[in-house]
Amino acid sequence: MEHVTEGSWELLPVPLYPRVLGALRELGFPYMTLVQRSPATIPLFLRNKDVAAEAVTGSGKTLAFVIPILEILLRREEKLKKSQVGALIITPTRELAIQIDEVLSHFTKHFPQFSQILWIGGRNPGEDVERFRQQGGNIIVATPGRLEDMFRRKAEGLDLAGCVRFLDVLVLDEADRLLDMGFERVLILKMRTWKNFSVTQDS
């Protein structure tokens, strides 16, 4: 992979959980890419700062937010109940959402305490509600249209506004495209009270 550096994950100023390091080894990724080792991404994230990352496509931005999400949720003093959303990743297309969900599941399989859910268009929203009610969703990967829809499903037993009160991390993947799609008003309204806000975009 052309963007990989000689820096191993152990060089980060904040040590990662051994099980996160184990999952990285299992993936065959012993070294960080430039965007992953930048002091302006993972270390800042782990100090609860807002992060904006712009890097070329294929440079490893996904892990630059997936790893901090896991670390931040693992460090929570109060464990998340299954319906409490700790992290929300919003991305513009179904394909990107599916890719992120797959990367995330390589890690969450090592952390069965975290539930993960994918919300994208083209599926039955009633089934999405039911899946959330049954399995929960501590980490949600969603496209904006389906996410907005899920905020309006209180009558069906999904009080998403209540579930995101516990949110620690909000990621806007490809933020420039998300804003171009006209979700600006919705996002800004919902971002106001959230911390650990991260945006990525391709340069």
Ligand SMILES: Nc1ncnc2c1ncn2[C@@H]1O[C@H](COP(=O)(O)OP(=O)(O)OP(=O)(O)O)[C@@H](O)[C@H]1O
């Ligand atoms: N540290 C690493 N070592 C080796 N390969 C890596 C590393 N981090 C990511 N990769 C691989 O590099 C590829 C690109 O990563 P990723 O999809 O996160 O890039 P991206 O910057 O988000 O790209 P895009 O803008 O296209 O979404 C993926 O196949 C991923 O598995």
